[in-house]
Amino acid sequence: MSEPARREIPQSDVRSRIAEARSIVVKIGSSALTDMHDGLDRSRLDALADALEARMRAGTNVTVVSSGAVGAGIAPLGLKKRPTDLATKQAAASVGQLALAHAWGTSFHRYQRTVGQVLLTADDFANRRHHANAQRTLERLVSLGVVPVINENDTVATNEIRFGDNDRLAALVAHSIRADALLLLSDVDGLYDGDPRKVGPNGERAQFIPEVHGPEDLDGVIAGSGGALGTGGMASKLTAARLSADAGVPVLLAAASDAALALQDASVGTVFAARAERLSARRFWVRHAADSSGSLVLDDGAVAAVVNRRRSLLAAGIVDVKGAFYAGDVVELVDLAGAVRGRGVVSYDADEITLMEGRSTADLPPDLRRPVVHADDLVAR
Structure with missing residues (x-):
């Protein structure tokens, strides 16, 4: 006008x-x-x-x-x-x-x-x-x-x-x-x-x-x-x-x-x-263009590491896995209150992450010790 x-x-x-x-x-x-x-x-x-x-x-x-x-x-x-x-x-x-x-x-x-x-x-x-x-x-x-x-x-x-x-x-x-x-x-x-x-x-x-x-x-x-x-x-x-x-x-x-x-x-x-x-x-693709295939619920420590310090997401900080997705898919990263705090490309299938969640890296088998979401494949909201 x-x-x-x-x-x-x-x-x-x-x-x-x-x-x-x-x-x-x-x-x-x-x-x-x-x-x-x-x-x-x-x-x-x-x-x-x-x-x-x-x-x-x-x-x-x-x-x-x-x-x-x-x-x-x-x-x-x-x-x-x-x-x-x-x-x-x-x-x-x-x-x-x-x-x-x-x-x-x-x-x-x-x-x-x-x-x-x-x-x-x-x-x-x-x-x-x-x-x-x-x-x-x-x-x-x-x-x-x-x-x-x-x-x-x-x-x-x-x-x-x-x-x-x-x-x-x-x-x-x-x-x-x-x-x-x-x-x-x-x-x-x-x-x-x-x-x-x-x-x-x-x-x-x-x-x-x-x-x-x-x-x-x-x-x-x-x-x-x-x-x-x-x-x-x-x-x-x-x-x-x-x-x-x-x-x-x-x-x-x-x-x-x-x-x-x-x-x-x-x-x-x-x-x-x-x-x-x-x-x-x-x-940009991860943040704006890609479809989300599921979500990972993070504890407060993981949210602080991912959002504030731009660190990779490790299995120890995950408290729940939602949705059916596969390695290479984009998922939303959610805090305990249900707010979306970021998005990232997962390195494992949902079934694998369910077995890994809450466990320290040292307690995992050698083939599951990579970050669940690497910092280079992660964007915070």
Whole structure:
């Protein structure tokens, strides 16, 4: 939502980093591309392609994550609103995905740019081999001068494996291709501490938040769910922005109508500062992308060692094993109160750990004396 008067936002180190990024991922929301009655809005899509082209001509590699497949299929199918059941959503996506890809290809053809469509599901990031294949494809497309346009593969995704929105998908892609910045463009012009469309009983309005440097900047923020055409909403964008920033990629959250300025100098919207140290690909996968296959309940001493001192998890600190999993799977590490304190890749099957739990390393057979979760394969929450 854009305000009538342009908000003056001072430049900062975070905005400069985004403006100067040599590789960016740009996520575009459904509401920026589609209309409930007419489907795809070609004029809005062309305006976005113009802004993206300008950034590419300035020397930046751009990868697009585009929502809108389901929205683009609503009008051709004669639906009155966004479908809620999976089968109809998949049908709308099947029709809309073709229209969306064609529209992006036609728009970029004005600049003699080739577009490559990439459809992904959550399983493609949870599975290390699939993830590596997708990563190689995206990197090769960029090296060939092709603009990758990514969307969730709604036609085959199920409720169990789907991302739920393209904001998280964009954050996962940004880390996967080691992008320098992530831009989330939709119908909101930034982050507020409440709903900017509402006025309080005394005339008070939600306050705009120009920069987020840590959790303390989000105290009191109330984020809502998605609109009629999308599945995201501010809650989804906030989660994706924090995920990306935690992985070491700065984020700009802005209105799609401000795309030209967002892509030119990042002088609009809200920025999220990245953590100083970028997570390795493996640790990022463990923390954010991999599915959890079970959990280990730890005593207080093990929690302190794993969370505070970043030590490997030994069998002596485990008090319970939950779920059926195998060596190499990712499990959650839970404290005695049931709170998740970390995730890690286990070295043994669940049945083996059940026999090992609570025992000191010296009391175990030689072939079971390795850490249950090595420090290199462990991330704390």
